Amino acid sequence: MRIGLAAPQYGRFASLESLGLVAREAEAMGFASLWVGDRLLTPLEPKDRYPGGDGSIPEAHGVFLDPFAVLSVAASLTSRIRLGTSALNACWYAPPLLARSLTTIDQLSGGRLDVGLGLGWSSDEYAAVGVPWKSRAARYEATLDALEAIWHTDPVAYDGELWTVAPSRIRPKPVGRPPVLLGGFAPEALRRVGRRADGWLTASLPIRMLTSMWDTVLRAAEEAGRDPGALRMVLRANPVVTAGGSPPRSGPVPQIADYLNEAAAAGVHECVLDLQHTAENAPHLLELAGEFRSYLSAASAAS
Template sequence: MRIGFSVPQFGPFADPDRTAHMCAALEALGCHSLWVADRLLAPLAPPEGYVGGKEMPARYATHLDPLLALGVAAAATEGVRLGSSTLNALWQPPLVLARALTTLDLISRGRLDVGLGLGWMREEYQAAGVPWQGRGARLEETLDVLDAVWRSDTVVHTGRLWTIPESTVLPKPLQDPRPPILLGGFTWPALERVGRRADGWLGASMPLPHFQGLWAVAVEAAERAGRDPAGLRRVFRVNADVTRAEADPAGTYQRGTVRQICEHLRLMCAAETDEVLVDLQLTTDSPEEFLDLAAAFTAELADAAPSPPPAPPA
């Protein structure tokens, strides 16, 4: 199991100097990766509400740009992987996105993991001037353009949305043939796309039956495409709601003591290449408490052996 943390970039952590200091401290704890998230705005009265019917956290109104925050993290660290979970892929033309990601891969000396998603908030699409309808097809062509830019000496693309004449686009990423691409999402089309096109899935901590049903879609899609599903990475995000006392076991996929949350994460991580992404930005406003909790999660998750599931009733 690999252990990752969120790059501090929201609310009280949206300060480049603080971000750099905390990223260096997180690497010193022994984590394997650091991940940025992507928010464009926080509507005062979103018509469709926040995910799960909850109120949007106020700190999401204050945020650092994810790609620039990754640049800060790259400069402050030496060996950890750096990724996005997730970068909303459709808010800029894919050729512009490819240029920025290539630059990040070079700045980080080949440590970039490209995590892309579609987002969920219509208001952000409206503000970015990008159609809400047809998001899946737009993402498919975005992936085509990224492949064309990163894998070909002479870059050319003719699609429904974008055209690139025969061109030279240099430099190329340091990672060959390209940085790993991981895709987020929790619908059948999203998991089918993971199995068919991606190097891995940006998932989340969730009840095991739900996770197993989703992952089966990616496995079947990979097999249909002639790919080995065992080669797909999985990164499980948890927006940890840490409690002092033990919480209801039914909700420990996201809420409970550090040990309870980690026990569930260990059950989800069945492969050595599986990774957890612990986001503590909604848990505390204090950099010191953030790092203390990160140390507690690192120590607990270092023992990667899962507890055996309860025996079925006789």
């Protein structure tokens, strides 16, 4: 299992100093990847529950840096580590603009980008960017269609209900073909991953639930005539390190690492550790990251 880190982006970590230190040191320590998320605002009276914990939006999300800018800076500070989005709220962006931003990062990083996309969970954020909450799944599918056309055809022509791109040159293109990973847990979201993505973005779920959902992805890939073995499962973990707690969401490093090792044995290809909810500062984040990596690497060597 590859091990990645969430890049400093929100709360007390929303600074160039934190990002610079963690990006450089993560690469030097041998981490496989750096990932960013996508939050726009924190409603005072949210219409929707946050999909985690007790349903309350984490206080740290009140300060959140732009994901494209963060990855661009990370690209300039590193040379090997992969850069990913986990996940961009795809429906917020017009596809030509989204394609341009992601292609720029891929070009500037020498082809190190993993494109993770999702639907998001906050209707308040959709309203703020003027995008309808209803029919968002159809908009999502259309966004994926448009990105495919923009990235992989030349000249580009796209004619859909939501957007029209007249026959045009849209360059540069990405370096190669950036992997596209999709989030989601509903049956249709899982089947979408199998039908058209390179992998699935998931979270710290009970192992039996995780494997059941992954089976749905693999079956959908087979039904679509695709190779299930080519798909990746990327798990984002947001643990709070405590003396007690309830792993995998909280607890001591060894116990949380035990869950992640079990997830690896169940088929997870990459784990993204987001330690911004528990670390005190960037040096502490790197210290915790090193502890996790030691436990995860030791288990891998033992197997």
